Amino acid sequence: MDDVVADLAQDRSRLGRTSTAERVADILRDRISEGFFRPGQRLSEESISEGLGVSRNTLREAFRLLGHERLLDHQLNRGVFVRLPSAEDVADLYRVRRVLEGAAVRRSPAPETLAAIKEAVLDAERAAARDDWQGVGTANIRFHQALAALNGSPRIDEAMRQLLAELRLVFHVMENPRAFHQPFVDRNRVLLGLMESGQAEKAAAYLDDYLDHAERLLIEAYAP
Amino acid sequence: MDDVVADLAQDRSRLGRTSTAERVADILRDRISEGFFRPGQRLSEESISEGLGVSRNTLREAFRLLGHERLLDHQLNRGVFVRLPSAEDVADLYRVRRVLEGAAVRRSPAPETLAAIKEAVLDAERAAARDDWQGVGTANIRFHQALAALNGSPRIDEAMRQLLAELRLVFHVMENPRAFHQPFVDRNRVLLGLMESGQAEKAAAYLDDYLDHAERLLIEAYAP
DNA sequence: AACATAAGAATCGTTGAACAATTCGACAAG
DNA sequence: CTTGTCGAATTGTTCAACGATTCTTATGTT
Numbered sequence: 001m002d003d004v005v006a007d008l009a010q011d012r013s014r015l016g017r018t019s020t021a022e023r024v025a026d027i028l029r030d031r032i033s034e035g036f037f038r039p040g041q042r043l044s045e046e047s048i049s050e051g052l053g054v055s056r057n058t059l060r061e062a063f064r065l066l067g068h069e070r071l072l073d074h075q076l077n078r079g080v081f082v083r084l085p086s087a088e089d090v091a092d093l094y095r096v097r098r099v100l101e102g103a104a105v106r107r108s109p110a111p112e113t114l115a116a117i118k119e120a121v122l123d124a125e126r127a128a129a130r131d132d133w134q135g136v137g138t139a140n141i142r143f144h145q146a147l148a149a150l151n152g153s154p155r156i157d158e159a160m161r162q163l164l165a166e167l168r169l170v171f172h173v174m175e176n177p178r179a180f181h182q183p184f185v186d187r188n189r190v191l192l193g194l195m196e197s198g199q200a201e202k203a204a205a206y207l208d209d210y211l212d213h214a215e216r217l218l219i220e221a222y223a224p
Numbered sequence: 225m226d227d228v229v230a231d232l233a234q235d236r237s238r239l240g241r242t243s244t245a246e247r248v249a250d251i252l253r254d255r256i257s258e259g260f261f262r263p264g265q266r267l268s269e270e271s272i273s274e275g276l277g278v279s280r281n282t283l284r285e286a287f288r289l290l291g292h293e294r295l296l297d298h299q300l301n302r303g304v305f306v307r308l309p310s311a312e313d314v315a316d317l318y319r320v321r322r323v324l325e326g327a328a329v330r331r332s333p334a335p336e337t338l339a340a341i342k343e344a345v346l347d348a349e350r351a352a353a354r355d356d357w358q359g360v361g362t363a364n365i366r367f368h369q370a371l372a373a374l375n376g377s378p379r380i381d382e383a384m385r386q387l388l389a390e391l392r393l394v395f396h397v398m399e400n401p402r403a404f405h406q407p408f409v410d411r412n413r414v415l416l417g418l419m420e421s422g423q424a425e426k427a428a429a430y431l432d433d434y435l436d437h438a439e440r441l442l443i444e445a446y447a448p
Numbered sequence: 449a450a451c452a453t454a455a456g457a458a459t460c461g462t463t464g465a466a467c468a469a470t471t472c473g474a475c476a477a478g
Numbered sequence: 479c480t481t482g483t484c485g486a487a488t489t490g491t492t493c494a495a496c497g498a499t500t501c502t503t504a505t506g507t508t
Contacts, residue, residue: 019300019461021288045489055463057281060490064245064285068292076243077470077489095377099327153319159383243490269460279492284461301460301499 021061024054028062032071032082033165035172039084043072070166085170087219093167094215097144098208100160104150105191105207108200114192116146121192124185133178137171140181143188174221184214245285248278252286256295256306257389259396263308267296294390309394311443317391318439321368322432324384328374329415329431332424338416340370345416348409357402361395364405367412398445408438 018026028048031037049059063080066072073081085093120143127135141164148160174180187210194203242250252272255261273283287304290296296304309317344367351359365388372384398404411434418427 021461046487056489057464058462061285061288064288065292068289078472079489092377092379095375096379099324099375099377099380103323103327151319151323153316153323155316155320155387156323163379245490270458280460281493282491302501303460 019061020054021058021065024052024059024062025065027052028066029069029071029165032066033168037082039082039169039173041082043080043082045079069162071169083166083169084173085166087222089166090170090215090218090222093163093170094211096159096163098211100148100151100156100163101144101207101211102204104147105195105203106200107150108195108198109150111196113150114196116149117143117192117195120146121185121188124181124188128182128185133181136181136185137178140184140188141168170218170222174218176221180217180221184210243285244278245282245289248276248283248286249289251276252290253293253295253389256290257392261306263306263393263397265306267304267306269303293386295393307390307393308397309390311446313390314394314439314442314446317387317394318435320383320387322435324372324375324380324387325368325431325435326428328371329419329427330424331374332419332422333374335420337374338420340373341367341416341419344370345409345412348405348412352406352409357405360405360409361402364408364412365392394442394446398442400445404441404445408434 028037028043037043043063045056045059045063049056052059063072063074067074067080071083073083075081120139124136124139124143127133127139145157145160145164149157171180187206191203191206191210194206252261252267261267267287269280269283269287273280276283287296287298291298291304295307297307298304344363348360348363348367351357351363369381369384369388373381395404411430415427415430415434418430
């Protein structure tokens with residue numbers, strides 16, 4: 001009986017009902033992530049609270065949430081704006097990625113734990129084969145999320161989620177976000193190969209170069 | 225003229241006045257960090273808003289802020305509680321530390337950039353010499369904050385700040401937090417020495433052992 | 449006595465309205 | 479063209495209210 005109860009405890013997080021503010025935050029997060037709200041755009045309290053049918057107070061709670069996730073920029077007495085990352089932000093995001101993903105690939109995990117990563121690589125390749133660049137982008141993000149997950153830390157998973165969401169903002173101000181991910185499909189495959197064959201240090205070096213390249217490309221194509 | 229304006233832009237962050245909610249969050253953060261509010265304790269909206277002379281709405285905004293910093297635990301319809309980290313939380317905090325601080329020491333920085341770290345080591349030693357264990361604790365925290373700062377990333381600095389604040393919660397439920405930091409004064413000195421002499425890999429290995437030891441000690445002395 | 453149930457109190461979640469504080473744009477004066 | 483001033487618009491904060499949920503306590507059943 002006790003073990004049943006222990007099992008149930010795992011589902012408790014799923015059961016947690018959500019407040020209105022959180023649901024509003026979810027909606028806004030999606031809208032931002034899909035580009036409906038553009039970086040730099042101001043989000044009016046009055047129009048949005050009216051549009052969503054919630055009170056201003058509740059909406060402000062949602063704004064706080066997203067502000068802490070760095071998706072919104074809250075300026076006192078001026079309102080909240082969809083965050084518009086600077087070039088320095090991009091550089092810092094890649095600094096963090098090098099640390100988190102670098103530690104992950106050095107971990108030389110058992111081949112069976114690479115399943116999620118392998119799946120993401122395959123998804124990216126399939127999407128590329130049918131010229132679905134949107135799909136390539138999502139699969140690529142999944143790839144790096146799964147990579148960071150090798151660290152086995154919920155906090156790092158969460159940080160990586162936020163980081164990638166923030167990077168998405170950058171993609172939305174690029175002129176040609178679709179072509180960006182394309183060259184990395186092959187690299188993902190190579191990196192996976194190095195990891196599967198246990199060449200941790202080689203994989204780490206390859207990843208560093210990978211991220212350097214991506215950062216350079218991104219900064220160049222970045223115009224704000 | 226233009227360069228003057230550019231200089232001024234750097235001061236813009238300092239100018240950002242803070243909202244009442246943020247100031248309330250600052251106060252609560254301090255109170256939690258100093259142990260005035262104990263882990264597990266419930267913070268009543270009514271009594272605290274009354275005590276601080278702010279409205280419930282403003283207080284709730286502050287609660288959201290601290291919830292995102294993992295200092296408060298917000299349970300729907302039950303209220304907010306000072307977070308009481310579980311043993312699994314402690315384990316995860318140390319997982320993150322190994323990644324962030326590990327990447328830092330591997331960076332083999334120029335000796336002059338180690339100044340802040342050296343200062344923290346000296347502070348800890350001076351505090352230990354006069355049996356000021358509170359002082360040893362703060363200096364030790366400063367040491368690790370400075371260590372992580374070698375990554376040169378504002379986001380990592382921020383994450384480290386949060387992480388150490390969360391770790392402070394753990395200290396507050398220990399029976400003997402004062403003696404905990406003592407054995408690490410010497411280790412900090414040794415680690416610094418390894419870094420100064422450019423033995424990055426050796427320093428990394430030493431740090432791993434350092435953190436393993438600290439984690440084990442912490443988990444053992446941890447009762448909830 | 450142990451347990452389940454139900455009523456009541458306390459607290460949170462959310463709303464709507466109100467007013468002060470601040471920003472922003474326009475327009476007049478120098 | 480710059481500087482000051484006014485007014486409209488928006489945010490910051492408070493307050494009061496009410497439904498919803500949880501906690502507590504009393505009651506009744508086996």
